[in-house]
Amino acid sequence: MGKLTERINCEDNTTIEENLLTPYNHINIMDESWDLTETALIMLLITVALNNFLSKVFVLNFSTDGLNITVFLALLFLLPVLFYLLISPAKIPNYIIEFTMGLTAVLFNTLSLLPLAIVSILSSGIALSSLLVLLILHSNQTGTEVSNAVTLYISFYITLAILLVGLTIYATSIGRIVFLAVNLIFLILASFRLYENKQAGESSKVIFDHTSYINYFLLFGVIIYLNYIILNPFIFFSWTSDNNTRQIFLNIIGYETVNQNIIAATYGIGGIIAGLISLSIRDTVDLPFWIDPVLFLLAAIDLIFTQLWPFGTYFLSIFSIIGIISHLKPVDARKITGYNLFGIQLLLLILMFLQIISGHWVFLPTIIHPIIHGMAGVYIFVLGVLISVLALVNGGLLNE
Amino acid sequence: MNKNVAFMIMACLVLSGMMTSIYLPVNPSEQQQQLIRVMSYNLHQYYVADDVMPFQKSGNYIFEDLLKVIQRESPKIIGFQEAEGGRLSSGNVQGVAWLAEQLDMYYYFGAPTSDQTYGNAILSEWPISTSEYKIYPRPEGIERTVTRVTINSPSGQLNVFNTHFEISRFQQAQNAQANYLINYVGSTPAIITGDFNTKFGDPTYNILNQSFTYGMIESGLAANASQGYTSPADNPRVKIDYIWLTRGDFNVVFNSYRTIGSGLTSDHLGILVDISLR
Numbered sequence: 001m002g003k004l005t006e007r008i009n010c011e012d013n014t015t016i017e018e019n020l021l022t023p024y025n026h027i028n029i030m031d032e033s034w035d036l037t038e039t040a041l042i043m044l045l046i047t048v049a050l051n052n053f054l055s056k057v058f059v060l061n062f063s064t065d066g067l068n069i070t071v072f073l074a075l076l077f078l079l080p081v082l083f084y085l086l087i088s089p090a091k092i093p094n095y096i097i098e099f100t101m102g103l104t105a106v107l108f109n110t111l112s113l114l115p116l117a118i119v120s121i122l123s124s125g126i127a128l129s130s131l132l133v134l135l136i137l138h139s140n141q142t143g144t145e146v147s148n149a150v151t152l153y154i155s156f157y158i159t160l161a162i163l164l165v166g167l168t169i170y171a172t173s174i175g176r177i178v179f180l181a182v183n184l185i186f187l188i189l190a191s192f193r194l195y196e197n198k199q200a201g202e203s204s205k206v207i208f209d210h211t212s213y214i215n216y217f218l219l220f221g222v223i224i225y226l227n228y229i230i231l232n233p234f235i236f237f238s239w240t241s242d243n244n245t246r247q248i249f250l251n252i253i254g255y256e257t258v259n260q261n262i263i264a265a266t267y268g269i270g271g272i273i274a275g276l277i278s279l280s281i282r283d284t285v286d287l288p289f290w291i292d293p294v295l296f297l298l299a300a301i302d303l304i305f306t307q308l309w310p311f312g313t314y315f316l317s318i319f320s321i322i323g324i325i326s327h328l329k330p331v332d333a334r335k336i337t338g339y340n341l342f343g344i345q346l347l348l349l350i351l352m353f354l355q356i357i358s359g360h361w362v363f364l365p366t367i368i369h370p371i372i373h374g375m376a377g378v379y380i381f382v383l384g385v386l387i388s389v390l391a392l393v394n395g396g397l398l399n400e
Numbered sequence: 401m402n403k404n405v406a407f408m409i410m411a412c413l414v415l416s417g418m419m420t421s422i423y424l425p426v427n428p429s430e431q432q433q434q435l436i437r438v439m440s441y442n443l444h445q446y447y448v449a450d451d452v453m454p455f456q457k458s459g460n461y462i463f464e465d466l467l468k469v470i471q472r473e474s475p476k477i478i479g480f481q482e483a484e485g486g487r488l489s490s491g492n493v494q495g496v497a498w499l500a501e502q503l504d505m506y507y508y509f510g511a512p513t514s515d516q517t518y519g520n521a522i523l524s525e526w527p528i529s530t531s532e533y534k535i536y537p538r539p540e541g542i543e544r545t546v547t548r549v550t551i552n553s554p555s556g557q558l559n560v561f562n563t564h565f566e567i568s569r570f571q572q573a574q575n576a577q578a579n580y581l582i583n584y585v586g587s588t589p590a591i592i593t594g595d596f597n598t599k600f601g602d603p604t605y606n607i608l609n610q611s612f613t614y615g616m617i618e619s620g621l622a623a624n625a626s627q628g629y630t631s632p633a634d635n636p637r638v639k640i641d642y643i644w645l646t647r648g649d650f651n652v653v654f655n656s657y658r659t660i661g662s663g664l665t666s667d668h669l670g671i672l673v674d675i676s677l678r
Contacts, residue, residue: 118457151409155408155413171493376516
């Protein structure tokens with residue numbers, strides 16, 4: 001595994017710098033909004049595949065005896081990196097990779113609905129791998145483009161959560177129909193891209209520099225962070241249940257006339273509005289790069305440790321995450337090797353694994369209880385800190 | 401901001417707003433002194449009771465099958481245990497919100513997800529006026545909680561408690577939880593649902609039986625009757641789920657106690673009984 005920065009293939013005779021400035025150069029061929037929609041759908045499908053994948057790891061290990069050998073299926077999570085490293089030297093145009101990965105994702109997403117956990121986990125693992133390769137490719141878009149896509153992704157997910165009243169998309173028949181429809185729309189977009197790029201004779205190759213590592217970590221880290229609590233407003237509501245704000249709100253509107261689901265959904269609607277406001281502000285005000293990571297960290301502290309101001313926390317989390325993403329930009333090459341990508345994936349896997357087993361600590365060996373008992377929130381916070389620090393470093397690099 | 405993206409986000413906003421408006425509950429019936437059907441159900445974190453062999457597990461959720469079972473019985477009050485779905489291991493679902501919506505019931509979920517317990521919830525056909533949860537003392541085992549609500553029923557205010565005790569391996573904790581619960585319920589009329597992880601004749605059962613009456617016995621069945629067995633769901637051999645009532649406060653309809661569900665709806669059977677306030 002050598003330095004990926006040394007493997008850049010530019011068959012169309014463009015320089016590395018030109019490619020970095022227009023890393024996603026076929027974007028001009030298609031309407032930009034369709035491209036952003038495709039990125040948003042990739043993130044949405046990653047979230048669904050990730051949830052299905054992780055829950056099936058748990059199902060296969062659902063026993064008071066503790067974990068069994070099937071827990072190693074969680075390592076499927078590392079596949080996309082290995083796959084990417086294998087294909088990156090090959091001279092395959094981006095659009096071919098995109099279409100192949102898109103088709104694979106849709107096919108295995110469909111198979112993942114089968115009612116056999118082992119088939120479902122393998123299918124969702126392969127779909128997840130394909131989608132993460134697509135995320136790697138899409139992570140080279142500019143910050144403005146990706147922040148539009150992330151806002152759209154958050155809006156799509158919250159709307160689905162409200163439509164499905166807090167359930168995940170593959171939990172009910174109607175959800176599974178919606179899931180297949182989303183996959184179909186994604187496939188149509190991917191096919192459209194294939195057609196357009198073929199017509200235009202687009203032939204750019206995989207371009208991957210260290211910027212992609214930062215962008216990829218921030219994007220995937222943000223997806224995981226949002227997925228823990230923020231994306232599904234019903235889970236956010238139950239996360240902070242019994243807080244003063246809720247009681248005050250209930251007293252104002254009259255407890256006896258309201259279903260708690262209305263309050264939960266109100267969080268979600270507030271989240272979509274936060275996304276819209278955040279995007280609008282980026283168009284008009286050039287906020288310093290450090291504002292969003294700091295706001296994000298303050299929201300994370302309240303979310304995990306104090307829960308004093310849940311609606312504000314929800315609003316601020318989404319507002320600041322979009323701000324962080326909006327600052328993603330390609331920068332000059334640095335000394336970062338292909339191992340970094342592997343390391344990022346492994347770090348995220350370990351953080352998720354620790355977070356999950358924290359909720360089931362009693363069934364795990366006593367020796368690790370000190371690092372998991374009562375620590376589920378702490379591992380979410382650690383991810384939040386990593387996102388903030390990396391966003392600050394990224395902003396600092398840009399200002400050099 | 402891309403104009404088409406802004407348009408799509410606005411569409412999401414409108415759709416979400418429309419969906420939220422249909423969450424408004426239908427007005428409950430206003431009959432006085434009506435029968436109250438009470439149900440208790442351990443939801444196994446929303447998974448079916450799968451085969452123990454990992455490679456034969458389906459990993460299916462219980463939602464749609466469970467909903468049919470509950471809708472058939474039309475309970476007025478339900479106590480759910482193991483109802484926490486806000487974890488990556490459960491696929492990040494909030495099943496209580498969904499069930500309450502489909503059943504058109506009010507609900508209280510506690511302890512909050514951030515406490516990382518197995519989750520208790522109480523659903524009610526009538527509005528809930530007060531709610532809270534308590535974490536039991538924990539001399540051993542994991543964190544366990546009890547949830548309490550006051551329901552404004554047509555028969556008057558009802559206090560409902562719902563809990564999930566420690567497993568019997570931790571007998572000391574179980575006994576401590578039983579004593580805590582008795583003190584917490586106090587002297588007010590109350591319905592107490594839960595998975596108590598204790599069998600007929602066990603020390604914890606005896607502690608509870610001294611303070612409360614057991615819905616199954618009141619409905620005419622023997623205390624150790626096999627009709628009351630709840631676990632495991634596919635071949636029940638023990639009874640660990642109970643509906644207790646404070647002494648002298650309720651009438652129990654003869655022969656109304658029964659178990660419901662199957663392995664498709666949890667690893668426990670649900671239980672229900674019809675009662676009315678005296």
